[in-house]
Amino acid sequence: MISYLQKIKVAELIIVGLATDACVSASAKEAIELGYAVCVASDACATFDRHTDDGCLLPASSVHEAELGILQAGGIRICATSDVLKRMQSS
Numbered sequence: 841m842i843s844y845l846q847k848i849k850v851a852e853l854i855i856v857g858l859a860t861d862a863c864v865s866a867s868a869k870e871a872i873e874l875g876y877a878v879c880v881a882s883d884a885c886a887t888f889d890r891h892t893d894d895g896c897l898l899p900a901s902s903v904h905e906a907e908l909g910i911l912q913a914g915g916i917r918i919c920a921t922s923d924v925l926k927r928m929q930s931s
Contacts, residue, residue, distance in 0.1 A: 845876075852877040854924055856884035861907040868916050880916040881924055882908055 846917050853876045855868045864885050871878045885905070890898045 850876070852879065854919075856921075857878045858885070859887040860885045860904045861890070862885050863886065865907055865911060870913055872914065872916060877917070879924065880908065880911055880918045881921045882918050884921050 853871045855864055855871070855878060857864050860880075868878050868880050874916050882904075885904065885913075885926060887900050887904050889900045890903050892898065
């Protein structure tokens, strides 16, 4: 997959999907490490309620927002789907 993306000269990846704190986060972090500019479309991602080791319930919305903050702190741009679509239409 990477060689195909390099072959077609992809410079930026837009990441969407489930779960923000798992697959989305891992994909975004790996893409950054591979040298891609990365944007996570925050409204095109979601996650699930999580339980802490001591049994506390973390609501999905809180987990989602916290993970987006972590990603942004790591140099990953957070965007809205509408912004992505506007950029695509103007290209």
